[in-house]
Amino acid sequence: MLKYQQIANEIEQYINEQQLKQGDKLPVLEQMMSQYAVSKSTITKALELLERKGVIFQLRGSGIFVRRHNRPGYMSLFSTQGFKSSLGDRVLTSDVIDVSVLKPDALVAENLGIGVSDEVYRVERVRYVDGEVLCHEESYYVKAIVPYLNREIVADSIFDYVQSALGVTIGFSDMYLQVDRLSEVEAGNLGLQENDPTLRIETIFHLTNGKPFDYSRITYHYAHSQFVIQANGPYM
Amino acid sequence: MLKYQQIANEIEQYINEQQLKQGDKLPVLEQMMSQYAVSKSTITKALELLERKGVIFQLRGSGIFVRRHNRPGYMSLFSTQGFKSSLGDRVLTSDVIDVSVLKPDALVAENLGIGVSDEVYRVERVRYVDGEVLCHEESYYVKAIVPYLNREIVADSIFDYVQSALGVTIGFSDMYLQVDRLSEVEAGNLGLQENDPTLRIETIFHLTNGKPFDYSRITYHYAHSQFVIQANGPYM
DNA sequence: TTGTTTAATTGTACCGGTACAATTATACTT
DNA sequence: AAGTATAATTGTACCGGTACAATTAAACAA
Helix, strand or coil: CCHHHHHHHHHHHHHHHCCCCCCCECCCHHHHHHHHCCCHHHHHHHHHHHHHHCCEEEECCCEEEECCCCCCCCEECCCCCCCHHHHCCCCEEEEEEEEEEECCCHHHHHHHCCCCCCCEEEEEEEEEECCEEEEEEEEEEECCCCCCCCHHHHHCCHHHHHHHCCCCCEEEEEEEEEEEECCHHHHHHHCCCCCCEEEEEEEEEEECCCCEEEEEEEEEECCCCEEEEEEECCCC | CCHHHHHHHHHHHHHHHCCCCCCCECCCHHHHHHHHCCCHHHHHHHHHHHHHHCCEEEECCCEEEECCCCCCCCEECCCCCCCHHHHCCCCEEEEEEEEEEECCCHHHHHHHCCCCCCCEEEEEEEEEECCEEEEEEEEEEECCCCCCCCHHHHHCCHHHHHHHCCCCCEEEEEEEEEEEECCHHHHHHHCCCCCCEEEEEEEEEEECCCCEEEEEEEEEECCCCEEEEEEECCCC
16 A cells, blocks of 8 residues: 555544544644654645545645534445445445346447447346435446456445456546436335435446446435535635 | 646646547646646646546556546536536526525524624525526525625625635535425425425535635526536545 | 567656745734 | 734645656567
């Protein structure tokens, strides 16, 4: 692991351990430099990472402070790798409905940047938080990149598997959000009524080299899905 | 304006002018260094800014490439300053319903980190894109920070005013998303029916020094609001 | 042709430095 | 006490450098 990542983790851990709150001040840069025995730019890089994550904010001439939202029960939309990290002590489970290999339809192929004759894995599952329905997910993985999946892998975290076993790293993703009503079938999946409100999120996940490898459509149960986004500055 | 910001703008402009598409390669770092006559770290900083904005992605050993989503009609959730920038050629207008000074209730005070006896501006408006209802907004500004507002300012962009006239700069914001049904009153505001689906977004905007200055509640018209989020890497 | 090794390309990590602007604390007025 | 100039604190912009890992291209072998 890179130095600046490691340091970022340690600082975040320190904040949690000390139970620092919104506005609390962290040690100054120079102290951190000697504390971790690295150069200024490495510390700066670690802090920048934490700033992007929404953990701290920095104020020139003043110091480095803890930033923290204080609404429990909201999931971060950006725990790109599943929701694991932002769930706290809540338990995430999945019902796997389908894992199969097939040829994508035109829309899926388009979103994955492949041809309709290239194969994809189709995964369908319903996800629960503490036993309550969170969402229904239908996702497609490019088989050339993810050559093998099974129900065990899919029941756990697909992203963990892809990263550790296959050694591919996720680069960036485009998410499309939309509010709509549920169809009859969708309502059945979520234990709701037809025409009930829902949040639909389509996401295209790309590898670091820019190639799409996963296109997923998620419909959220409106009552059990609340999201928080911590945005930074005018430039985001 | 800072060098690296300026350069970031120029590169983005270059991409637009040349109509570069997803995956197209930009000049290599070294060439950019000489092109803009700055050091490597300044170029790096500019590129990092563009990467965060979702304009490019960088691949070590390979080059710098254009990243671009291609779905028209989706607004970026992160044009923190109103939606101006992501609207393209569509026209944003507002009906101002209320601009008044009052004492906040407990909830508003809590979110703004002030007391119930401190004054706030209350602004209520309905916003339209190309004449169609986009959302209903109710927002509260800390009067100590934004000492004056009127209907003209509010009809235009409040954020532009706050930044240019008052010289305060927006630092970061926490957004809370939730899907729900509309109440009768809300439905009236948006020209919809009671119980129709909606996306509610509460946002707390902070200055660079971490102080909240604006708390807003927006309810979106489900048919006219589609959002895109361009997320970066595992660390977001 | 197809795979394999080697070399060139290219962005990133990390170092260490100077200058400076924003904030905060201090000393000094009035 | 209350404002005002002054100095100390502190993060950020920007420079220039070395080392290296990931990618790609070139050379080579089967």
